[in-house]
Amino acid sequence: MYSPTFTFRTHGGACAGPQWIYDHEEPVARFESGMVEQPEQNLRYFDGNPKPVNLQELKLAPGGRPLVAGVQLYWVFQHKVLATREFVRVEVKGQGSERLELTFITRDPGGVATSRRILTLTYDAALASYVYDFMGHLDLHSPEVFDKAEEAAFEYCDPWYTDTPGPSVPFPGMWKKRYSHLVAELPDGTVWKMPLNHMATGIPSPQSLKRDGLFVAVHDPGNNPAFQFVGETADRTSIGVCNWGYDVHFSARYRREELWNPICPHFRIFRCPDEKARQMLADAKPVPPVEYKGFERLPIYTRKTSFEKGLRLTESSPGDVDPWPWLPDGGGLTWEKGFGRSDTFSLRIRKNTPGPSEWIYDREGEGAWTQPWRSSTGVRVTGYIKTERVVGRGACIALRWGVYNYPERYPYHCSERLTGTHDWTKVTVELHGPHPPDSSAVYIILRQDGSGTTWFDDLEVEVL
DSSP: OOOOOOEEEEEEESSSEEEEEEEETTEEEEEOOSSOOTHHHHHTTTTTOOOOEEEEEEEESSTTEEEEEEOSSSSSTTTEEEOOOEEEEEEEEOOBOOOOEEEEEEOOTTTEEEEEEEEEEEETTTTTEEEEEEEEEEEEEGGGTTTTSSSSEEEEEOOOESSOOSSSOTTTTTOOOOOEEEEEEEETTEEEEEEEESGGGSOOOOOOOTOOOEEEEEETTTTTTEEEOHHHEEEEEEEEEEEEOOOEEEEEEEGGGGGGHHHHOHHHHHHHOHHHHHHHHHHHHHOOOBBBBBBBBEEEEOOOOOOOOEEEEEEEOTOOOOOOOOOOESSSEESSSSSSSSSSSEEEEEEEESEEEOOOOOESSGGGGGOOOOTOOEEEEEEEEEEEEEEEEEEEEEEEOTTTOOTSSSSOEEEOEEEEEEEEEEEEEESSSSSTTOOOOOEEEEEEEEEEEEEEEEEEEEEE
């Protein structure tokens, strides 16, 4: 029978280095409270937490690979405006034993609350898994901040998975996509599931869970991470799933009078047995209808495309990648399946009103799960446009630097604009580095400003 020996160690380098949890001589999780750079700062922390306190790269079995990319050790309140983001200290018990206890203490800058997040790490031989047992203990020094309503909801954790999402486009050295669904046990005995495809996060998510029930990413044999919600924590917890990274937000609800006592959510992380993971997926209720602005199926982005490939939003992304779709914005937009330049597919805008409509892809870049940028990285896009009686500022392909959560920050760079009636015409637009320091993506925009009809086809994107 396997017997662990856990230690919490600090490594040295040019100065005091990272701190890790070890099992014997194997690192199994890393403690992090350092500065976070873009684009991760904007994506994960909404630019509001410069030194987040996390446990990262959690292994769930001896000799295994990390299955959980990060676990928050702090609380978030009031739509991410307030958090217990100041690290105070970590207290250690059980050094060199089979049961390691770490207490991570954080507080908010204004003195509203203090958090003690207690991790007890053990090994379960029946599961052949480490068990990370997290007990929260939040003291609100000023409950008046939150007690204006009868009930308050606080986010107590925002974990991130590893290997999820998969790369949005293929590139050399990319990681492997491993999961197709999230599943959860509900209080009525049924199982909820959500396909991993970036767009299905709009379906109703669990607002409470079965007591001691599981929330699992499936299915990678031997490597399915499970979150278990202990006792009444399951009753209180609602789960939200972020579409860009499949991080899962755990929020707990508390009545006004409960805010004056310590708040203590309790959850565990361990490796779900394969049989249990497969059975949950098999037993899950059908995915409810998913649509985006009237579309149940959308064209997916590839760097060279005639818009022939699509994704049904109730299904998980196919193949080795986790592609984002082209998104419609405005009126008169159609994914054309009966007309195109090189085949029978194209994207069309047809309307009789002034003003813009656009097909938008806003996930090309290192902040969208592709290869890292260099300082000089830019983008060249070529494509073909066909117009029919276009009146106004015309049809074009445009590029702009993108910052998630701040979509209006940078200007459009446009190709030639076509008005009137034109047969298929090749246009080109380029966007050159260096990229703005806060930008981590490029938006590609197929735009018609005015009335008439435009078709877009045979697009090719080159990263410079």
